[in-house]
Amino acid sequence: MTIDDLPHFRVSKVSPSEDDKDYFELSGVFNRFDGVVEGLCSLLTPDAHTLTALYGYLQFGSASDRTARINTHGKPSPEVVDLDLTYVHPRWHPRHVWMVSLPTWKWNRDQCVARDAIGKIVEGTQMSVVDGEEIRQWIQISEKGKDSG
Structure with a gap:
């Protein structure tokens, strides 16, 4: 399995949350919904040279259009519009995905x-x-x- 095998979320818009000024809502489209669940999740940024992930709460929009919204904490607003972010199921921590998908990248095997x-x-x-x-x-x-x- 590679990062490309996981669902990806293409961000079309980032807007401040109406409820909390420290939160932002990411709007976008998944390339597929299989394996994606509503609730807490992480989104990996596409740069494999940094261990960066956004942690937030996912809500589905339209099933036929595969749209969704993700509320995430961040200051300043995350600059992710037009990026494909890798969806990470809540039972996984983002660093586990990098460790599995890039086993020779900065990890010592002892x-x-x-x-x-x-x-x-x-x-x-x-x-x-x-x-x-x-x-x-x-x-x-x-x-x-x-x-x-």
Whole structure:
């Protein structure tokens, strides 16, 4: 499967949302509806050299004309008129599509090797704040047979 095998949405118009000034409505036409569902989705930009996607809520227009509207957040307004954006089903994250479709592009393939490890709780010398929570203990993981990890 390649990017070309996925549904594409050709944007004909970008307009500000009537409900929220930080949202925009993309109007356009799908090349096909098979595999496309209403609701949350992502649209990949056609530039394979950047991992750019618009995340929004899709609503179908006319089934016979394959029209749809997608409300997306963005500041400034996305410059996507006359572009074909690749539709990504909500169960996929856009980076997964790039990883599968461009397996040699900037992705390191590392093999994970299982090893025996030992974990222990270590008292910190100072308190740290992580996501607003005070942390005084850490878990130290060491490879079995080695002193540090």
